[in-house]
Amino acid sequence: MMPVGGGPIPSFVFDVMNPYHPYAAGLDGARRKNATRETTAPLKAWLTDHRKNPYPTKGEKVMLAVMTKMTLTQVR
Template sequence: KKRRELPKEVTQTLKAWLMEHKQHPYPDETEKKMLCEKTGLTMNQISNWMINVR
């Protein structure tokens, strides 16, 4: 499968969350749901992005 680059706004949102949670960069279910709503990504995509970026 070809990897698709996420829109800039999406990565900015995810990176901003990451910077705010540097001490513990592991979003819980509630935080993931909020990120899904903000970015339009699925829970799985959020999880994978976090795994790849950490």
């Protein structure tokens, strides 16, 4: 694939060491932890109870975040 300019695609676009690469954020040694079944159980239970309107209010999001020990961003 050639860019609009006609030259080859620069190698930095695919370089994982590039700080703007989507996977570069994980290179500092900190690893993301996957959610366990125990932490997702309250979320699934809430979703089952609210099948017709699966959009939690702000208060429900806060409650779910506390119950699951997740951040509001993770619950969102």
